[in-house]
Amino acid sequence: MDSNFLKIQPRHLLLGFISLCLIQSLVFAYTPLDRIVAIVNEDVIMESELNNQLRISISQLRQEGRQEPTSSVFKRQVLNNLILTRIQLQLAARMGIKVTEDNLNRTISNIAAESRVSMEQFKEILKNDGYNYMQFRENIRNEIILTQLRKRQIENRINITEKEIDNFLSNQNSEDLFESEIRLSHILISLPNSATDEEISQTKKMALKVRDELLAGGDFSKIAATVSDGGNAKSGGDLGWRKEKDIPTIFTEYIPNMKLGDISELIQSPSGFHIIKIAELKDMEKNIVEQTRARHILVKTNQYTTDDYAREKLRQLKIRIINGDDFGLLAKGNSDDSMSAINGGELGWRTKGELVIEFQNTLDNLTINEISEPFKTQFGWHIAQVLERRDHDNSENLKRAKVRNVIGDRKLNEALQNWNTQLLDEAYVEYRLDDV
Template sequence: MIPLLLSGTAYAGVPLDRIVAVVNEDVIMQSELRNKLRTIMSQLTEKNAQLPPRDILEKQVLEQLILNKLQLQFAASTGILVDDETLNRAIGNIATENKLNLSQFREILERDGYSYEAFREDIRNEIIISRLKQRQVDNRITVTDREIDNFLVTEEVQSGTETEYRLSHILITTPEESTQEEIEQARMVAEKVLEDLANGEDFAMLARTISDGQQAQDGGDLGWRKAGDIPSLFAEQVSTLKEGEVSELIQNPGGFHIIKLAAVRSSDKYMVTQTRARHILIRPNELVTDNDAKARLEQLKLRLEGGGSFEELARLNSEDPASAVNGGDLGWSNPGSTVPEFENEMSQLEPGEMSNPFKTPFGWHIVQVMERRQHDNTEDLKRARAREIIRARKIEEAQLNWLRSLRDEAYVEYRLDDI
């Protein structure tokens, strides 16, 4: 798993030698390209994917590096930074996910020839780019209740099941201000791809070799999507396709698209186990230490076990104002609706049982499970999922447009052919 995390990390001892691209006032070095290329090839090999010709893959990877460089330049100009504390926490999480402590993780990286410091900077850059996209694009996306209502009607997801589609995508781009000749050249390339597909060529291989889309190196795989999660540009074509079929050319200002409906599946009603619980929260502060908060809850628990009223003690002592007025009652909650630490404690309790004091990011708690029930959460889930789908679709289209604008406004000089 660790090699998949090393998205372009420089190898220890590899010199930065030649410039392969100039990006505004910055450069991309041959060693950066080589290391990123090696990582991508390793990932594709691990997936048993057929590799495209090296020169084509090299150009695709270089374009990725250019886009990353442009985003980092923009982030720097707008003051987006990632401090060492945030970076250390992120790397610690990566190590934990690999069931390693930080020292073991670093040792494995260096044993395999990877520079730990370069790895740190790669992770820092990934966080910066994520924050940049969130600020420039994601945070500006809104979804209204009317959009959700329209989505639920037009996409016909009000039955007990929802259909999911697995799509693959090939994109042949055209410049933002294309001449008619450039558009026709791109059309000819796209039509040749359609012809090759009709003759039995593998879609994933053609995507890796030809596509300008962001998922090109994954064979154009867009993953499983609900009906409303499909970009509106493709939705009409997808609705007419049978499993395994390929669309006609779909043109928009970004270029020519080809979509394959790789698979279809359905999901049933969504039943959840809901929990009704109540709690008392004590927050540490400048005057109340963690030990103080925990000790205070231990005393309250003794009073509860001695017959004290949970409702009364919650009203008098809990520092969660929203639930304190209701005697600590949190109402019915779905799985995943509370922070992991709270949910983990709550899930271990039977109705009527009460936890020992435990800590979450909000402070120290004791929680008592009042009751549980099976609940058909399909309608709530549909609206929540509709909101997520609409938002994700808007974000995807907005990010693509933003990246394209960033790329078109940049000065980029390729020097790959000089090597």
């Protein structure tokens, strides 16, 4: 099958974008008191930019309940991150890496959709959090550019062999990789620093009101995106998949008494009142997935083949199949998916979610042997037929995929460190702050 029909997996951009764009915030609030803190090749970093990033980073640490590093050390780390980001953006510009407005708009729309809010609501959330929307757009643009740069310079050169996966699996120390995991959603109603008893009481009332709304059936992701002060608020409060040992300690005593979908009681910490929900559970011992075996015929559109022509051609092919013509033979003679056409349009067994969403939704609504109406995806127009469905134990494939990711992450981190060191060595950097 043509790999184009596999779902294009979003790179951890959507859930990671908000925190990443904060880390490389490029807000130049120049004032008469502003000064240069670093020269980076032909560019400069201003003190206002450094101070802005320091405030953001400290706020994130507090929300995550982590201890703040020594002031001078932390300031140096933040400045070094800004310098490295600037060097990478300069390299991307020299390489001609750009982001189209359509791509940028689509990415921001996806971020809002992940938070389950409309674009207008998303803009309002940004405004309430003190972020200018146009600055946010530029941060996202820069993050897309950096992602493309790293992919071109690093990720595309990383290779993982089946032998490496086999060796990893044969290592007894790999067993903890396959422990059961839990996915938590989180809301934080934060307390001000040195909160008074009255402020604690009022904040608790607010948190109880939020919890009551959740218990009444409110959408956790939407509520988190609207009211949570946590660093993951804009991703709907999603804390991601975690093993038991990686769960924040303030939550560990509550989780054993919770079931899938449960909303916790209020959990108080120095940073505020927390509410958690068990969003998903993953048992690594057995992973049963729904699979569908299907076939299709594709007609691609271009300057000569219009949507109307493609749709009508497929409608006529469907009529011929219903009247007795062989689907496989018609696929071989008419489908523009050359990889599947030679197999009569067969796509093989596909796990739910593996195909692009329009294709998957169409298959989900078909009964066995039913032929769809013509439908459109990003690849063109299709008709599809479901041949079989089954529940499949995908544990082994899941294990190998997880190991592949672990090995890939290790290689990527090592390659990134070497690359960053090389970039810094080749750049002209001059520090202008005495205390860093």
